Amino acid sequence: MALLELSGLTKRFGAFTALDDISLLIERGEVHCLLGENGAGKSTLCNLVFGVHRPDAGTMTLGGEPFDPRGPAEALQRGVVMVHQHFSLVPNMTVAENLMLGRASAVLKPQDIIVRMEQLAAEYGLEIDPEARIDELSVGERQRVEIIKCLLGDPQLLVLDEPTAVLQPDEIDALLAICRQVALRGKSVILVTHKLGEISRVADRTTVLRQGRIIETVAMEGADIRSLVRSMVGRDVQSAGSVLAAAVDIEGKTPAKSSSDVGPTSPGEAVLQISDLVYRDPHGVPRLDGLSLTVGTGEIVGIAGVEGNGQTELGLILAGLAAPSGGAIVVGGTQVTGCTPQEITDAGVGIVPEDRHAVACIKELSVAENLYLGAIGKFSRFGLLDKSARRKAAETMMRDFDVRASSPDVSMASLSGGNQQKAVLARELSLDPLVFLLAAQPTRGLDVGAIEAVYNRIRAARDDGLGVLLISSELEELMAVSDRIAVIYRGKLVGELAAGSFSREAIGAMMSGHAHV
Amino acid sequence: MVMKNPKLAQGTRRKLVPLQVLVPVVSTVIALGIGLLIIAATGASVVEAIEAFWDGMAGSDFNIGASINRAISLALVGLGFIFASRANLTNVGGEGQIAMGGMFATAAALHGAGGLPLGLAFIVPLAVGTVAGAVWGGLAGFLKAARGTNEVISTLLLSFIALPLVYWSVESFHLLRKPISDVSSLPESAEIPDTTKLPLLFPDNGSPLHIGLLIAAIAVVVVWLVLKHSTLGLRLRAVGLNATASRRAGMRTSFYVILAMTVSGGLGGLGGAIMILGQQFYLTSDFSSGYGFDGLVVGLLSRGSAVGVVIGALLFGFLRSGSINMEISAHVPSAVVLICQGLIVIVIAGSAILTNRKVTR
Structure with a gap:
């Protein structure tokens, strides 16, 4: 008998139907992936199962019993746990203390928690120091704490909402292994993702959602990846070329570049020269620590790195929204170190900021x-x-x-994320003069069609002779678009790869501070 | 919620128009109805009270003129309020800005402006009062831009400074207090020279209506143009909605914050100057007597529209005149009208939640 049965689930938000008549079985001991573009309804489905929202129509059963959680507390009680995209940990408390939170009634002593953690470490390989403070942990380790928190109570169903978006490659591998381990013990896992590479590595079955409906549910054994992509996007992926393949990370491999994807072999003179850039945050912590970088005309330089290694600060400084503590930035011969945004714009710099809503546009206008x-x-x-x-x-x-x-x-708010981003690109690429473009996380939160458009615009800008700096946490994106990739680690560039020599392993190693190339 | 209105106005303006008109009208009617009940409860004759109220508002050319004169200052403060709120700033310091405007206008009128030719005798005090209010408002803007001080608190506290300053000035002989001529001399300034008094619009029929009406009308048109149709208005709006994005787009956000508060305060200061030069003619310690707060309410009720300010100011101006007369001739406490004003505000603010919810649906 299936663990979880959904029949005819419908959820509307105002006039918008987020989920439309969803019927689905989740078997015991399976890893079930939910695949779909942004807005396909994946998160809404998770939130219904976890009791965050209640369905407008349809029913659920869990282990054969009716299941209609009125809130997360009730879902937890029934053995349904969820790891959200945003962590719910208290940064200045230890791992053990965080695990005790919310369990005050269940007379749990710190010793019990530590014993339980040891059990979980033995069972799943979920090792972590109970005395470590959360803010000392990496993102991957924090997520591990979230998963431990979920597994403490020995749940039946583990729901993971886009857990890999924030991880670096080796952490993704570890997470997928944990999912398998959980399933092996007869529990079920629902894993939300939009990356096919992960699905083919971990899923037993995959359900594809598009516009709130189930397109198909397929067993992964012998499944055709390309047909999944077609179901997800609603058209043939071949037409979109390697860009699209990169966006959905097919088979987790570097897509082969077609000749048109590669820029001129020898970039021209430098348009952006950053030397010894230092930035300390208001607490005096160095976020950029002597970063030097040159971008030439007609080339796309990618910056790879785990989030939180100084990319955000680099983006803010280039946009003129933060003043560096040291170093120099020269654009096309003009000193722009510590200049105002207007002066930077006048020097010919276009900026596609990382945070579209806070920096790039005013959604009410x-x-x-x-x-x-x-x-x-x-x-x-x-x-x-x-x-x-x-x-x-x-x-x-x-x-x-x-x-x-x-x-x-x-109003800007009424546009989809993709169209908002296209509008931002339109504005920045229409600047005159324009010699350099910074694109920071330019495809974050966009659907595949929009991602493709963004890539094409960035490439076209490069072909027009602009220097482009692409900051991204998506390795596939960087490898598909960049002519050169530099890796940032703890505020410094620790290595660089030229087109043709990109490898996930080499970049991944540098991202975690392990190797120089 | 009323202050966050720009969001609401965008994109859904057309749908909202009937509600925006309906809500204030209905709330006013309800509030006045409750006011009548309270009058009945005090034991006074309701009919007598209504008669006295009507007579005070519009019973004669004089009363109509006096009501409109009151509305002029309220409108200027209200315009100042919506100007600041365009940049998402809430200027609650109208009272202090009126006080500064009135005090400096009196000083200018008493010391030097009286002999100036070509109308400058009253134009100069008006300008001085405006500048004084602008400085008082701009100070709050500067604190906001430089230190992030919440402008609601700073404008309010600046009012608490301005009011005692007026008191001080009329208490001190070396400042504005008139010399004592007999034992009943009050702490107030001497009457300003006739040349500095605002010219009357209809000097022949006894109406006190003065050219402040024209000044206010010009201010309404200018504020409307600036807020709705100018590059400055758009910049103020952008800065108010999202300062970081505005900064990235090259705007000097601090400048616009200071500017918005300066203009806002200046309009309040002009309102205060007009009260002295047009009607009261000498400075007393409590000459502003709640006009600033009434003007704030007018600005709130207008929901960011200059036309709404005009309507609100006229409503409150006439209510004030009516209530004064009601107290004198029907012995109904004018506090009843204050209660009605409070009720209007509460009902409108409450129904704003309703309209906002309708819109988000």
């Missing part, structure tokens, strides 16, 4: 207003706005960059 946010005075006479001229220009820009919105006057 219209698309047209966002497209000309840096040039509000461009369409004005005597200080009064010429809205019709602006609308016309915005329409042209939206057509050129395929920004899909019913009108330039609708």
Whole structure:
């Protein structure tokens, strides 16, 4: 008998139907992957199972009994646990203390926790120091604590919502191994992901969701990966080439580059020169520690690294939103170290910031207003706005960059993430002068179609002679798009690979600070 | 929730228009109804009270003029409020800005401006009062930009400084207090020279209506243009909605924060100057008597619209006149009208939740 049975589940948010008549069986002892693009309904489905939301229609049974959790507490009681994308750990407490949280009623002594942790370490290889403080742990280790927290009570069903998004390659491998171990012990695992490489390594069965509906559920043995991609995207992936393959990480391997993907063999003169860049955060902790980097005209330089190694700070400094504590930045011969955003823009720098909502656009303003946010005075006479001229220009820009919105006057918030990002790219790539583009995590949270568009824009910019710096935590993305990859670790570049010599293993090793190449 | 309105206005403006009109009207009617019940409860004659109230509001050319004159200052404070709120700043210091404006306008009128030709006799005090209010508001903007001080707190505290400053100035002979002529001389300034008083619009029919009306009308149009149709208005809005994104787009966010508060305070200061130069003619320690807070309410009720400010200011201006007369001739405490004002605010603020919820659906 199946452990969890969903029949006819429907969930609406206002007029939007997030899940539409979902029926699905989760067997005991299986790793069941949920595959789908952003907005396909994967997280909503998890939240229904974990009791965060309640379905508008349909029923669930767990172990043959009706299951209608009114909240996470009830789901936990029934043996359903969930690891969310965002961790719920208290940073300045130890691992053991975090594990005790929320269990005050269940008379658990610290000793009991430690004993239980030893059991879990023996069973699943989940080793971690109970006395370590959370803020001393890496992201992968923190996630391990979350999983231990889930397994403490010996659950029946473990739900993991996009657990690999924040991990580096060897941590992903370890996590997938843990999933298998959990399943081996007769428990069930629901793993949400949009990466096919992971699915083929861990899943027993995979359910593909698209626009809130189940497209298919397939057993992974002998399954055709490409047909899964087709189900997920809704069209044939061949047409999109290696870009798309990279986006969904097919088979976890480096996609072969077609000749058009590779830039000019010898990049031209330097457009961006960073030397000995140092940045200390307000607490005096060095986030950038003597970083030096050169980007030439007509090349895309990728920055690989586990998040939190200084990429964010590098992006903020290049955008003029943080002042470096030391070092120098020169763009096309102009000193821009510690300059204002306007001066940096004037030097010919386009910025696609990491945080689209906080930095790149103002979601309450219209698309047209966002497209000309840096040039509000461009369409004005005597200080009064010429809205019709602006609308016309915005329409042209939206057509050129395929920004899909019913009108330039609708609010930015009403656009999909992909169209918002296209609008940001449109604005930044239309700057004049423009010699250098920073794209920080440019495809984060976007669906496959939009990712493809972003890659194409970045490539086109490179072909037009721009220097491009691509900061990304997606290794596949970097390998598919970059002409050169530098690896950042603890605020420094620790190695560099030229196109043709990219390897996941070498980059992964450098990302964790292990090897120099 | 009312202050966070820009979000709401965007994109759904068309759907909201009927509600935006309906909500204040209905809440006013409900509040006035409750006010009548309270009057009945005090034992006074309701009919008498209504008569006295109506007479005070609009019973004569004089009363209509006086009501509109009151509305002028309220409108200016309200305009200042919506100007700041365009940048997502909440200026609750209208009272202090009025006080500074009135005090410095009095000083200018008494010391030097009186002899100036070509209307400068009253224009200069108006300008001085405006600048004084602008400095008082701009100070809060500067604190916000430089130190991140919450402007709600700083404008409020600056009011608590401004009011005693006025008191001090009318208590001190070496400042603005008029010389004692007999034992009943109050702590107040001397009357300002006739040349510095605002010219009347209809000097022949006895209406006290003065050219402050024209000044306020110009201010309404200018504020409306700036907020709705100018590059400055868009920049203020951008900075208020998302300072980081605005900074990235090249805007000097501190400048716009200070500017918004300066203009906001300046409008309040102008309101205070007009109260002295147009109506009261001498400075007393409590001359601002709640106009700042009423103006704040007018700004809140307008939901960011300049036209809404005009309507709200007229409503409150007439209510104030009516309540004064009601107290004098029908012996109903004017506090009843204050209660009504409070009720209007509560009902509108409460129904704003309702309209907001409708919109998000």
